[in-house]
Amino acid sequence: MIAQEQWYKYLQLLSEKYPSRQSVYAELIHLNGVLSLPKPTEHFMSDLHGEYESFFHILNNCSGVIKEKVDKVFTEKMSAEEKADFCTLIYYPTEKLSALKKKNLLSPEYYKKTILNLLDLAKFMSYKYQPREITNAIPKGYGTIIDELLRGRPDADYVPRVYRQKMLDTLISIGSGRDFIFAFTVLIKRLAVARLHIVGDFFDRGKRPDAILDMLMHHHSIDIQWGNHDVLWMGAACGNETCIAEVVRITLKYNNVEVLERGYAISVRPLFLFAAKMYPSDKPNEAAQKAIAVILFKTEAQLIKRNPDFAMQSRILLDKIDYAEKCFLWDGKKYALRTTYFPTIDPQDPFQLTDEECAIIKELRSSFMESAQLQHHIQFLYQKGSLYKCYNGNLLFHGCVPVDEKGNFRPIHFEGKNYSGRAYLDYVEQKIRQAYFGEKDPFTIDFMWYLWCGINSPVAGREMKTFERTFVKDKKLWEEPTDAYFRYYDQPWFCEQVLQEFGLDPNHGHIINGHVPIKVKDGETPIKAGGKAIVIDGGFCRAYHNKTGIAGFTLVSNSRGLRLIEHRDFTNVKAAIMDNKDIESVSKSVEVQSYQTTIADTEDGEKIQEQINDLYHLMLLYKNGILKPLE
Structure with missing residues (x-):
């Protein structure tokens, strides 16, 4: 009886947010549509160890995803040099535009052409997102205009074509072209990576862990495993x-x-x-x-x-x-x-x-x-961090779960x-x-x-x-004795045992670890137990490059499976801006699905389904006259 009373009180509170049947209908239609969208892209990185410049670049190029999308959209429209220049603009818009200004290359024609290209790229990358998410991803103050540009269909009719043309001419003539380019680059990066997971170790031997934390405090969606x-x-x-x-x-x-x-x-x-x-x-x-x-x-x-x-x-x-x-x-x-x-x-x-x-x-x-400043950063680590995280069927933690010599x-x-x-x-x-x-x-x-x-x-x-x-x-x-966990995590039965311990599906889940540098140059693989465990410490810090043979990993999880990106040495940010030097990366498939994972299959999908169930109950109360609509 008490539970029923609490449930009724909850639905009464919910009715304040959805005060009419029409508002419930609209939200139900919207949420059910969202469940059918592809799962957004997640990136996993670990063991940054204060290596600021490399991480700064990889965060800006979204582990090579931006370049991949630019190649797809502009294959026939741009030369290789033009695509590299365009990518650098997206990575470092402020610095790139300043360099172009010194060369007197910032004409109205440049602004217009660049904004149209950014618009095409943003449209291509927004297909898997609901309109609300796209609007929320646009930097504050630019939402109305960019939203209209994204939703417009100038190829469909003369009127929308003229309308868009006038909008672009005006934003350039009033001197806001630079600001809108910056806003588009922020949007594109947010569309490229919906969620960033850092599986531990900001600090150690690198020069600027503080700068990394400063940067990530402004990230739109991040979690941390200490x-x-x-x-x-x-x-x-x-x-x-x-x-x-x-x-x-x-x-x-x-x-x-x-x-x-x-x-x-x-x-x-x-x-x-x-x-x-x-x-x-x-x-x-x-x-x-x-x-x-x-x-x-x-x-x-x-x-x-x-x-x-x-x-x-x-x-x-x-x-x-x-x-x-x-x-x-x-x-x-x-x-x-x-x-x-x-x-x-x-x-x-x-x-x-x-x-x-x-x-x-x-x-x-x-x-x-x-x-x-230190206390500010530590509070951020506490706010966004945890010892482990279960997310979309995967188990994320930095080190190990202590086990004995038999794997128990x-x-x-x-x-x-x-x-x-x-x-x-x-x-x-x-x-x-x-x-x-x-x-x-x-x-x-x-x-x-x-x-x-x-x-x-x-x-x-x-x-x-x-x-x-x-x-x-x-x-x-x-010599430093290690936990038996590190001897067993290449065994499928052991990984299944760990996944089950944390309430995850042992057949489809993955353990994602950092902590132990993978010696790729010696033939060691980060993929353990047939893909049930993935160790993503690829030696991000320069001091580890000789040990691992690479400059770090990014694990990418999207609607079609998992792939691992190996990064090569990065020169520096100055070379990236002036000479369009990008990090060379090699992508390898870890797990390819024959089906597309949708939001309905994710943790966010479970929460949305709970909202849908609640709204159905509220709709029934309205229809049966048990609860009076507020509007």
Whole structure:
């Protein structure tokens, strides 16, 4: 009875939006039509690692989709050079028009011809979208005119042809041609990619993760699955001193202080001054790396000791150095050190920070927590991000779901309970959100560091050997054991098990991961388990290009299936603008369907069907006189 009353109240509220039978009819007709449209295109990318210029270009060229569409529409109308020039205009309209202006090439004829070409391309690309979506995709302020131009049929009759001609002549004569070109290019990019998924890791060794995040904050439709580097920075923004020390160490290692000082107004000058005093014989950056590394390993040890649930006692290592013999003791053996000078470590109490170290990490903590730009970006990661996402039958997550040596979901103990599979990932996400938005209890803040490097972390999936790689010469101790997940995700039965755990169809769903660079140059394939899992870390960051042999992947999902695009090296944005240099990309089919997927087959389609069901019930209430129309 209560449920019926609630249902009736809901329909009463719905009647305020649809106050007449005619309004219900119109919406039912519209929504049922929408369900028959082709599924919009989704793009998946991962492991950007701060590589701004390449990502900026790929975002602008929509992973080569724009070029493909231009080739189709203008095959007979444009030469190869003209098509390249037209594509560059779409990618970089402001810069390209400025370059043309310097050459005195911006005539009324140019504006008219270009706008007509952009109009033809936009029409071609809008076929799979409902009119409302197209209108919403047009930049604010240009909707009325561009909408009319898109819907007009000048070839059908003389009157609409004259009408369009007059509109174009007027917008050019009043000096708005440049603005409308820009608006059309924005619309075309939005039509090319309806949804963008970033499967983790904005941060690491690239120069401008801050610029990437700035750009994506204006994206029309995006979701994010956090990676281990993202969680590390999120932990730093929460005030975790060990995360902060690790972030600073990594930025110094890759000579990338710019992202801290220019991107986030976080000064490392006090650290450099301290390091110069402690390590006067070293170069400034090397000295600073040593200074922050010691702070890192001291705070790590303290954190591990107060969190026995982390089961990471084996990572307490400063006390394994024989400071008299100047070697590292491990498993009954002695190993040579890369440095034997530790002026801030007391061998009798190696985990204790000195007063100066304590002051440095406290000041860095204040800087991270008070950086308005960093907090702005971290809030965006929380708003658009999650640990995993089930979307249109696919399972997206950056790293792994921890499993044992037999491929079974491994039970993991935290706060008095065991978690495994999806339940464990849900627990982890809850703790990540609590660390930023909830009460700042020590365990939750410490947990952010654990997620960065813990063997049971779903975003890391390996035991990191940062200490050994920093201080120990023997590379045998550098090997980092990984979760068994990465040995099993090439097995169809295992991928089906994971998909089922998350409530997805094991026969048609896909797991989409990042995190592990795919060595394409060595013949490794990103397509695992016959296509049930796809690993899309293609080494976007330049530092990985020699390792992978390519410059990143984009996975494209459209109404006809899946295809994987391999990107080659990108020169730079200047060359793209001045010389029409585009990224060379190779497209490979992953899965080709004999049928076309429609919106009815998607998650959005399920929501639309629910709306349709509700509207049918409202229509019946109107027809049967149970509810009086408001109009």
